[in-house]
Amino acid sequence: MLAVPPTLAESVRWIAQLGGYLGRTKDGPSGVKTLWRGWQRLQDIIATWLVFNPQADVGND
Numbered sequence: 001m002l003a004v005p006p007t008l009a010e011s012v013r014w015i016a017q018l019g020g021y022l023g024r025t026k027d028g029p030s031g032v033k034t035l036w037r038g039w040q041r042l043q044d045i046i047a048t049w050l051v052f053n054p055q056a057d058v059g060n061d
Helices: 008-018 032-052
Strands: none
Touching: 008 032
């Protein structure tokens, strides 16, 4: 667990990396397509996580 939440810039970079952004020294900032691909991949990762780690039944019986 992180002691300090990531900054917005760090979060965007992580999502861009999921979309294929390499972040080399002379690379410019990530583009919209790369961010979109990264966002879609993140959503797939989340869906898979939820399948294999279902929420506990909190039932309000």
